[in-house]
Amino acid sequence: MSMTTDTVGISRKSLAGARAQFQARKLTDHVATVFLSACAVLCVAVLLLILGYVVYRGAGYINWQFLTALPKPVGEAGGGVGNALVGSAVIVTIAVLMAVPLGVGAAIFLNEFPSGVLGRGIRFLADILTGVPSIVVGLVAYGLVVAPMRHFSAISGAVAYAFIMVPIVLITAQEALRLVPSTLREASLALGVPRWRTIMQVVIPVSSRALLTGIILAIARALGETAPMLFTAFGNPYWNFDLTKPMATLPLVIYRYATGPYNDWHEQAWAASFVLVVVVLLSSILTRSVLRNKFDA
């Protein structure tokens, strides 16, 4: 800006011009702040909307009987999702037992041993696999497990969940292992500790919190997937602990009840949604508190 400065300072005319520009800049600043804040608020609002609406519709139906009883026959009021809760828990547990050793083992291979092109290829594939639609995963599990067995089963559901979980566990485990400083590995190797013991007794314990976080995230992701369950576990109105038979799961219950014709079923679907959302929310909170403890050490 043109300025005719005398020994005292800025001339009156250019000060007025400067003030106008300053005001314009302040206005732009305010507008931008409001706009970006609105974006942030909208994002949070979406989350709160989902949570709030589920709580509003579903919380009222929750009681001990709902959580532990079997579903009633079609048309009768009452009943619960006891078998679905247990079924989900059982299937996820088996999936974890299958997916975690595979994922963590692969991450150890990728990170602790020179793996070169193979390692990069595996990681690349894992990144892709996290994006495979879960309905496709369900169909694959159908073709590989259900068809040869000739009936739906909890095992096939666990296999489908494991397919979804393995890439997530692999990626988070690899990141967890990467965080372990190489100086610790060197310290252990310099003590004459063989590499396998260095991995098992130094690297894994140091990264255990981050590994656990990855596993919890994978569980939370798998728990909510409905599509694979349609073709694998299929659902079951009774108590069932036989792994080779169909088993009830929470997402399936929500699907069947929400699309059914009965109001009572709709209410139960909302309540089951509430339970599912609470479980996923709790696992996210658990993850964060596990991570936070790490900084205390």
Added chain:
Amino acid sequence: MIETRNKLPSRGGDANPPPTADKESPPSAAGDANVPSRDISVTIRGVHAYYGRFRAIKNVSLDVEARKVTALIGPSGCGKSTLLRCLNRMHEEVPGARMEGSIRLYGQDLYERNVDPVLVRRRIGMVFQKPNPFPTMSVFDNVAAGIKLNRFWFSRAELGDTVERALTHAALWDDVKDKLQQPGTALSGGQQQRLCIARALALEPEIILMDEPCSALDPIATLKIEDLMRNLIEDYTIVIVTHNMQQAARVSDMTAFLMMDEDRAGFLVEHGETKQIFTNPKEKRTEDYITGRFG
């Protein structure tokens, strides 16, 4: 208490007559032969060290005398740490790294085909530049780590004695005897470094390698560790890499000066008694480095 070393000769005298029996020791690279009754622990001959295709060390030969402090000095990047890591076979842990030449510990070739690097590292301990105690273990477990991580069972009493002895040798016992169950990272920097030294001492190695052990510490802690080194000499051989020439002059008995050539490969310029190197170096390049004309 340490596992049987079925691939390396036991310390001291054994079936293989080590070169220490000779009164005439082999000449070092500097050519000061015929020094009587030198006890050589490590003989390094014609060592070339590579990272992939890049040669980091070119044709280094020197003798490390037992129960003395040998300092490796030289400008940055001249291969001092690489040479140190070749001594306990840590160099090969870097992907693509390899070594040619021979390194013998009391006559036993450390790089022979049937020699287990894990056993080599139990006889040649190492202390790193930045203290690295295991964060998930207590002070006690850190010192005992060399033993605990290598076996499936051990007696508490045996461990307790070892830990106390190692901490005493590392001049740390009085500081931590009430804090043995605290995490290893709860100590100050200088104490952590002495903890790492105690951890190495617990395995009763014959040689202790130190890679710039004091560069991350304050002067008081540095002095404590230098005093510790003078005390350890009675039982151990120490090889130390240091950037600090005053420290090398204070603490070492023998000094080896390495430099980089045009291909950025390190080579040995001069090796001899510290007093001689620092007051009357034979090579002009050594004199230039010592007097600060470069480096």
